[in-house]
Amino acid sequence: MAWQMAFLLAVILLSGCQGMRNVKRGKPLDVVIKPSILEKNPCYKAGRKIEVKGLMLHSVGCPAPSGERWVKSWNREDYGRACVHGFIDAHTGVVYQTLPWDHRGWHCASGSKGSGNNTHIGVEMCESQFLKYTHGATFTCSNEEASREMALRTYRSAVNLFAYLCHQYHLNPLEEGVIVSHAEGNKRGIASAHADPEHLWRQLKMPLTMDGFRKEVAAKLRLYNLPFWKRLDDGRKARHVIRHYGTRG
Numbered sequence: 001m002a003w004q005m006a007f008l009l010a011v012i013l014l015s016g017c018q019g020m021r022n023v024k025r026g027k028p029l030d031v032v033i034k035p036s037i038l039e040k041n042p043c044y045k046a047g048r049k050i051e052v053k054g055l056m057l058h059s060v061g062c063p064a065p066s067g068e069r070w071v072k073s074w075n076r077e078d079y080g081r082a083c084v085h086g087f088i089d090a091h092t093g094v095v096y097q098t099l100p101w102d103h104r105g106w107h108c109a110s111g112s113k114g115s116g117n118n119t120h121i122g123v124e125m126c127e128s129q130f131l132k133y134t135h136g137a138t139f140t141c142s143n144e145e146a147s148r149e150m151a152l153r154t155y156r157s158a159v160n161l162f163a164y165l166c167h168q169y170h171l172n173p174l175e176e177g178v179i180v181s182h183a184e185g186n187k188r189g190i191a192s193a194h195a196d197p198e199h200l201w202r203q204l205k206m207p208l209t210m211d212g213f214r215k216e217v218a219a220k221l222r223l224y225n226l227p228f229w230k231r232l233d234d235g236r237k238a239r240h241v242i243r244h245y246g247t248r249g
């Protein structure tokens with residue numbers, strides 16, 4: 001009996017220590033990334049790479065909450081209109097990664113000063129099935145509560161994902177032009193005239209903004225003590241951080 005007791009005690013002590021270590025390290029970022037590369041899409045086949053200088057947040061602009069369905073419909077040889085780096089599922093918050101992060105996407109077309117496709121990773125948040133677009137970015141909604149819940153879920157996943165990407169690419173989320181929405185990209189002259197994703201939050205009467213989003217990404221990086229403003233030279237520290245996330249994306 002004595003050895004069983006000793007064993008039990010050891011297990012309790014060890015799990016306690018593990019808990020302490022986790023507290024010290026901070027918890028891993030709460031984001032699930034599911035590799036779902038759109039290998040048949042002509043954009044993937046074009047095979048161009050970019051130096052990642054920023055991240056662009058999009059919202060799909062139609063009532064289609066399932067990330068998996070977006071993956072299915074865009075993973076086609078005859079779908080040459082668009083291609084993004086990821087879709088965030090509105091039911092689960094799971095990120096379907098649809099292009100390697102440094103692949104040149106086709107997510108924002110271009111504006112008067114060029115194209116954000118050459119510099120920015122583009123990620124789409126999927127939207128509630130209860131929306132009905134009437135014209136342009138205007139919609140009516142048959143279930144506001146559920147739609148807000150979905151919008152908040154994708155927003156939270158996007159905060160975590162963008163914190164992860166800021167770390168991976170040594171980006172400062174608060175620096176001018178680094179994290180932008182599609183609508184802001186248009187104002188900066190690097191994207192087509194779209195209103196996403198702010199149109200969604202505004203019409204669902206949610207207190208979400210891009211400024212708030214950027215601050216939350218920065219807060220995440222601070223929480224995990226990640227030096228997002230400078231290159232990580234210390235290899236050991238970098239490996240430690242990667243363990244935090246549990247994935248290299």
Ligand SMILES: [Zn+2]
Nearest residue numbers: 058059182196
């Ligand atoms: Zn967009």
